[in-house]
Amino acid sequence: MILDRRQILLLLPAAAVAWDFVLAGTPEEAPNYNMSSHWWGMLLDITKCIGCGSCVRACAMENDVPDGYFRTWVERYHVEDWHIENPRVDSPDGGKEGFPASGMTGGKNFFVPKLCNHCTDSPCTQVCPVGATFHTPDGVVLIDYNYCLGCRYCIQACPYGCRFFHPERHTAEKCTLCYHRITKGLTTACCEACPTGARQLADLKNPKDPIHAFLKDHTVQVLKPHLATGAKMFYNGLDGSVR
Amino acid sequence: MEGFMYPNEVELQWSVLIVLYPFLTGLVAGAFILASLERVFRVEAVKPTYRLALLTALAFLIVAPLPLQLHLGHPERSLEMYLTPHRASAMAMFGFVYLWYLMAVLLLEIWLDYRRDIVLMAQSSTGLKRQLYRLLTLGSYDISPGALHVDDRVGLFITLVGIPSAFLLHGYVGFIFGSVKANPWWSTPLMPVVFLFSAMVSGIALVLLVYMVTCAIRRTTIDMNCLDTIAKYLFYTFVIDFTLEMLDLVHRIYEADESFRSLDFMVHTRLFVSQIVLQIFMGTLTPLVLLGLTQFLKFSEQIRKRIYAFAASLTMIGIFAMRWNVVIGGQLFSKSFLGYTTYKMAFVTREGLLPAIVLLILPFVILYVLVKILPPWHEGNVATIQADGID
Amino acid sequence: MSKFRDSKHLIRLAVVFLLGAVVFVALRAAVIPKSFGRYGPYRGDAIKELTAQPLAYAGHEACEGCHPDVLEIKAKGVHAHVNCESCHGPLAKHADDPAAVKPVKPDVATLCVRCHSQSIAKPSSFPQVDAQEHAQGQLCNTCHQPHSPGFDAGGKK
Numbered sequence: 001m002i003l004d005r006r007q008i009l010l011l012l013p014a015a016a017v018a019w020d021f022v023l024a025g026t027p028e029e030a031p032n033y034n035m036s037s038h039w040w041g042m043l044l045d046i047t048k049c050i051g052c053g054s055c056v057r058a059c060a061m062e063n064d065v066p067d068g069y070f071r072t073w074v075e076r077y078h079v080e081d082w083h084i085e086n087p088r089v090d091s092p093d094g095g096k097e098g099f100p101a102s103g104m105t106g107g108k109n110f111f112v113p114k115l116c117n118h119c120t121d122s123p124c125t126q127v128c129p130v131g132a133t134f135h136t137p138d139g140v141v142l143i144d145y146n147y148c149l150g151c152r153y154c155i156q157a158c159p160y161g162c163r164f165f166h167p168e169r170h171t172a173e174k175c176t177l178c179y180h181r182i183t184k185g186l187t188t189a190c191c192e193a194c195p196t197g198a199r200q201l202a203d204l205k206n207p208k209d210p211i212h213a214f215l216k217d218h219t220v221q222v223l224k225p226h227l228a229t230g231a232k233m234f235y236n237g238l239d240g241s242v243r
Numbered sequence: 244m245e246g247f248m249y250p251n252e253v254e255l256q257w258s259v260l261i262v263l264y265p266f267l268t269g270l271v272a273g274a275f276i277l278a279s280l281e282r283v284f285r286v287e288a289v290k291p292t293y294r295l296a297l298l299t300a301l302a303f304l305i306v307a308p309l310p311l312q313l314h315l316g317h318p319e320r321s322l323e324m325y326l327t328p329h330r331a332s333a334m335a336m337f338g339f340v341y342l343w344y345l346m347a348v349l350l351l352e353i354w355l356d357y358r359r360d361i362v363l364m365a366q367s368s369t370g371l372k373r374q375l376y377r378l379l380t381l382g383s384y385d386i387s388p389g390a391l392h393v394d395d396r397v398g399l400f401i402t403l404v405g406i407p408s409a410f411l412l413h414g415y416v417g418f419i420f421g422s423v424k425a426n427p428w429w430s431t432p433l434m435p436v437v438f439l440f441s442a443m444v445s446g447i448a449l450v451l452l453v454y455m456v457t458c459a460i461r462r463t464t465i466d467m468n469c470l471d472t473i474a475k476y477l478f479y480t481f482v483i484d485f486t487l488e489m490l491d492l493v494h495r496i497y498e499a500d501e502s503f504r505s506l507d508f509m510v511h512t513r514l515f516v517s518q519i520v521l522q523i524f525m526g527t528l529t530p531l532v533l534l535g536l537t538q539f540l541k542f543s544e545q546i547r548k549r550i551y552a553f554a555a556s557l558t559m560i561g562i563f564a565m566r567w568n569v570v571i572g573g574q575l576f577s578k579s580f581l582g583y584t585t586y587k588m589a590f591v592t593r594e595g596l597l598p599a600i601v602l603l604i605l606p607f608v609i610l611y612v613l614v615k616i617l618p619p620w621h622e623g624n625v626a627t628i629q630a631d632g633i634d
Numbered sequence: 635m636s637k638f639r640d641s642k643h644l645i646r647l648a649v650v651f652l653l654g655a656v657v658f659v660a661l662r663a664a665v666i667p668k669s670f671g672r673y674g675p676y677r678g679d680a681i682k683e684l685t686a687q688p689l690a691y692a693g694h695e696a697c698e699g700c701h702p703d704v705l706e707i708k709a710k711g712v713h714a715h716v717n718c719e720s721c722h723g724p725l726a727k728h729a730d731d732p733a734a735v736k737p738v739k740p741d742v743a744t745l746c747v748r749c750h751s752q753s754i755a756k757p758s759s760f761p762q763v764d765a766q767e768h769a770q771g772q773l774c775n776t777c778h779q780p781h782s783p784g785f786d787a788g789g790k791k
Contacts, residue, residue: 035673035681050756052749054720061724062690070250076755085501089247089581098748099755109755114249123425129335130323134676144680147667149323150316152256153334159425161249161578165256170316180687189691189724195716195749196760227424243579325658326666329675346651358643381650383643390640397644 058193120230246582273446526561711782
């Protein structure tokens with residue numbers, strides 16, 4: 001192909017931009033993303049979680065989460081026999097560096113990863129006085145950091161404890177379901193880092209998403225169903241003792 | 244931290260300033276309702292406190308948004324609540340209830356009641372004060388009997404509207420807490436009602452104390468009929484308030500839902516002093532018994548005054564403790580019902596004890612200024628006595 | 635007529651209130667962000683702002699593009715579904731500019747035990763050992779190839 005000077009001058013910058021895309025493998029913008037054709041959720045498989053804390057670390061690094069606060073965390077449960085209402089639970093630093101040996105013997109023991117449930121009928125968006133926290137048309141609950149007053153009503157209203165007050169930004173803060181990633185065809189940082197596949201992003205509006213078959217064949221629950229929040233984080237193998 | 248809490252729950256979100264806020268708005272509602280007793284229900288006995296109660300309500304209403312402003316992460320964005328209010332949010336709608344109450348009820352009622360005095364003072368004072376009064380007249384100097392009659396009729400209407408508005412003002416604050424299903428300590432339909440009645444109790448007690456103190460400062464005799472009547476209403480309201488709080492308690496203990504064990508433990512440990520000692524025994528039972536005694540036994544004027552002052556002071560402490568127990572108590576336990584945290588209140592920080600104390604004192608400073616500008620009583624004010632000839 | 639005359643001061647008051655309302659409406663029109671209400675009761679531009687966050691993790695597909703040899707080894711073993719950055723940490727910067735940004739090799743002494751140390755709370759079918767007992771002070775990669783650590787699949791070094 002013979003190019004004249006003008007064509008080269010036009011093509012070179014275009015090539016430079018395209019080269020970035022080629023190397024990274026992911027587009028910077030998401031021009032092909034249509035919000036209304038997605039409805040995001042997640043599958044959390046208790047039978048597979050090993051409490052390694054990779055998800056907690058990955059989320060903290062992807063989203064610059066300040067120390068001592070958690071967009072996602074892992075809890076370790078120890079249930080003695082039939083005492084379902086009285087489990088022993090711990091979450092040292094959110095499980096970020098895994099869990100030290102507990103010295104517990106016997107009983108039922110397991111890990112539960114937790115994050116924002118991106119509820120369909122979320123109590124947090126209901127109480128925000130200014131519309132700084134909201135649902136996107138694809139089912140993700142987000143916070144507008146440039147609009148939030150920092151009144152913290154949403155933090156009080158969340159039944160799951162997934163929100164916190166950002167110490168530097170002075171606004172509410174929580175898991176965004178890595179919205180900046182999922183709108184570009186990537187998965188969330190926590191799902192990417194999970195070594196056992198205990199966490200898997202699910203697009204409930206996509207008929208080919210494996211979650212549909214999974215939901216049919218397994219017993220799944222959501223956290224605190226009696227509060228009717230419309231939570232979209234589905235737990236496989238969730239024990240009755242889980243708070 | 245004790246037991247297990249969700250990692251983000253360990254730090255409290257709402258501080259002592261948020262305890263202060265329902266306390267202040269409660270005093271506003273309570274003082275206003277006492278004032279409206281005279282206007283609407285023609286309880287002539289409390290007339291000496293009518294204007295004082297209105298000014299007290301205004302002083303506290305002016306200070307009420309300040310703890311919120313100090314608490315916000317971005318107070319410079321607080322106007323957003325009026326520009327883009329989220330209609331589903333009780334907090335957003337409350338912004339308008341506050342605005343309505345301030346502009347359309349309280350300021351209007353005070354202006355209408357004081358208008359004659361304002362006009363007279365605009366004509367008789369000098370310098371800066373004169374300018375201020377002239378501004379307050381809105382340019383109209385008509386104090387003919389016809390105009391004053393109109394003022395009276397409209398004022399009555401405003402008070403009529405004002406009573407449900409006052410209920411709304413503080414009931415809404417109760418709803419802000421009572422509608423949070425995530426928090427079982429807060430979530431109950433009784434919350435707005437309990438808040439309202441405890442507000443009335445604290446407001447009436449406040450006006451009683453302010454009246455006694457201002458009489459002492461001005462060295463005038465206390466109208467005992469007025470004081471006895473206020474104390475009577477305080478007693479009745481207190482009985483209702485106590486009944487409601489006991490109903491909530493008994494209901495919780497009887498039903499013993501999943502949160503009960505955790506909350507029960509919290510009340511007996513973390514909240515023992517503030518709830519059992521300060522709120523229930525010192526702040527409710529003691530004043531109830533004292534006031535009850537004055538209702539059924541005859542005491543001398545001297546003793547009655549002492550009992551009223553003591554009971555009213557205990558009441559104020561008790562109602563503050565009640566706000567503390569609701570706001571702070573609601574954040575001390577984990578929503579997993581498996582653990583507790585502690586509230587570390589600092590002294591000299593934006594949300595510490597010092598600003599809270601300053602904000603508690605500020606309304607009295609403002610009240611002092613208001614009383615100077617709009618005197619609730621007629622002695623010492625030459626102009627009004629002259630015009631007061633036929634009353 | 636006299637009633638109207640007596641109410642003149644109220645009309646002045648009403649005018650003051652009306653002026654306030656006008657100011658309020660004008661303020662709203664001027665100050666409310668233009669994108670507010672585009673998708674719902676919130677600032678529509680916020681969605682764009684939130685999607686503009688830079689990536690820290692590249693995603694395993696980005697790695698596999700340049701490292702097909704590792705992918706081949708991994709695909710045959712028990713770590714087939716363990717994504718690259720799960721062990722190697724966030725590498726979007728490296729994927730964007732492989733020559734300039736060199737990833738640091740993970741520390742074997744702490745890396746493997748985070749998943750594989752014995753714990754009563756881990757599913758019993760998950761491979762877990764008491765590190766002291768099992769390794770006797772040696773590093774895990776003395777015997778195990780990290781990309782395909784099982785021995786049945788021929789992963790032995």
